[in-house]
Amino acid sequence: DKARVVVVGGGFGGATAAKYVRLLSDHKIDVVLIEPNEAFVSCPLSNLVVGGSRQMPEITTPYTGLSRRHGITVVRDSATRLDTAARRVHLAGGGSIGYDKLVVSPGIDLLLDRVEGLAAAHQQGRVLHAWKAGPETVQLRRQLEALPDGGVFAITIPEQPYRCPPGPYERACQVAWYFKQRKPRSKVLVLDANPDVTSKGALFKRAWAELYPGMVEYRPQHALEAVDARTGTLKFAVNDDVKAGVLNVLPPMRAGSFAVQAGLNNLANNRWCGVNYLTFESTVHRDVHVLGDSIQIAPGMPKSGHMANNHGKVAAAAIVAQLAGLPPNPAPMLTNTCYSFVDDQRVMHVASVHGWDAADRTFKTVPGSGGLSPAASELEGTYALSWARNIWADMLA
Numbered sequence: 001d002k003a004r005v006v007v008v009g010g011g012f013g014g015a016t017a018a019k020y021v022r023l024l025s026d027h028k029i030d031v032v033l034i035e036p037n038e039a040f041v042s043c044p045l046s047n048l049v050v051g052g053s054r055q056m057p058e059i060t061t062p063y064t065g066l067s068r069r070h071g072i073t074v075v076r077d078s079a080t081r082l083d084t085a086a087r088r089v090h091l092a093g094g095g096s097i098g099y100d101k102l103v104v105s106p107g108i109d110l111l112l113d114r115v116e117g118l119a120a121a122h123q124q125g126r127v128l129h130a131w132k133a134g135p136e137t138v139q140l141r142r143q144l145e146a147l148p149d150g151g152v153f154a155i156t157i158p159e160q161p162y163r164c165p166p167g168p169y170e171r172a173c174q175v176a177w178y179f180k181q182r183k184p185r186s187k188v189l190v191l192d193a194n195p196d197v198t199s200k201g202a203l204f205k206r207a208w209a210e211l212y213p214g215m216v217e218y219r220p221q222h223a224l225e226a227v228d229a230r231t232g233t234l235k236f237a238v239n240d241d242v243k244a245g246v247l248n249v250l251p252p253m254r255a256g257s258f259a260v261q262a263g264l265n266n267l268a269n270n271r272w273c274g275v276n277y278l279t280f281e282s283t284v285h286r287d288v289h290v291l292g293d294s295i296q297i298a299p300g301m302p303k304s305g306h307m308a309n310n311h312g313k314v315a316a317a318a319i320v321a322q323l324a325g326l327p328p329n330p331a332p333m334l335t336n337t338c339y340s341f342v343d344d345q346r347v348m349h350v351a352s353v354h355g356w357d358a359a360d361r362t363f364k365t366v367p368g369s370g371g372l373s374p375a376a377s378e379l380e381g382t383y384a385l386s387w388a389r390n391i392w393a394d395m396l397a
């Protein structure tokens, strides 16, 4: 009677956990991965597709590595309901699957209803977020292509915490890179609910000033309240209205809807899921481990793919240990590197290391670890592409 681990979500957290449970158990534990998409599409590098220097096939990887090379059963479906008493996950397609251990890594939900008019505008395809790489990434690219020279692209950023702290500023760079070549009279407006650029602030501001002088304008403390897609207007709590030809609205975010439906979102006004960081086991339900962007993070821990990949490994090791009746690793460590492309070649990074603090029972940034690029460079561009290829292989090959 083999133990079975069921994983909900084949992204950075879930795919990594699925593969590493197989590897660390010498293929003795059965793993079932539930994922509705046919292939994995990476958010990292998706801003380059928006900017036009990369295409969708370059950020897409099939799930066949997990099934063929690692013997994982990949079920193309969505999990709809968790029954912890019966230890079963129910699927949209009808059936259900029993588990000994469940891993939940469904990413984020975008709270469209927190901005007046946004849900309808998004439904009509007029105002996109493109914060889950896929069809919207391509649609946003098309909107930029249709914008006349002299037009305005406006991106709004919600208060922290949100998925990928540097991501919106990288997107501003990519859109500016496109405009500089093809629509040099156009403008990029960055409208941020936060008091300053959330990540790599000085580096981004320098990139905007040096590479795109007069083209990118950054405005802090802009809390978005409403969108009028018909007139292309953004309305803010205190600031003046802004009009733009392409509106890219990133609304507030919370744990992916399956985590919410399963009642795992017990922290931060029910936006994020509390976990025991030694095992990533939910503080609501036993034998349910939550990973990635859905969890409540300790200070300094970003919501990133690199971190979700690390969560997947710590959780897989803990699950394999627990199923063997052993204690988990008493001192896990997490690392993070986030690269940002300022044009089609040049990149800068931020890195950090997070060690387990037994006294305070949380992860803390290791003093003196990590750091920032001195400036964006082409050498780091090669590192960033290697990082992407390596992490996709680590998850999926």
Ligand code: FAD
Pocket (backbone or CB within 6 Å): 008, 009, 010, 011, 012, 013, 014, 034, 035, 036, 037, 042, 043, 044, 045, 046, 047, 077, 078, 079, 080, 105, 106, 107, 108, 130, 131, 132, 133, 163, 164, 167, 256, 257, 258, 291, 292, 293, 294, 303, 304, 305, 306, 307, 308, 337, 338, 339, 340
């Ligand atoms: P995801 O990777 O989103 O995976 C969730 C998966 O769950 C999806 O495949 C989804 O289809 C599936 N799912 C959802 N609901 C269900 C359900 N009910 N049943 C079954 N499956 C379900 N991070 C970096 O480290 N470096 C970067 O350079 C970087 N750049 C980024 C750029 C952009 C533009 C964006 C938007 C993000 C970027 N990120 C980056 C962040 C990174 O993409 C996320 O932090 C990461 O995807 C989180 O992993 P996850 O497993 O929580 O969610």
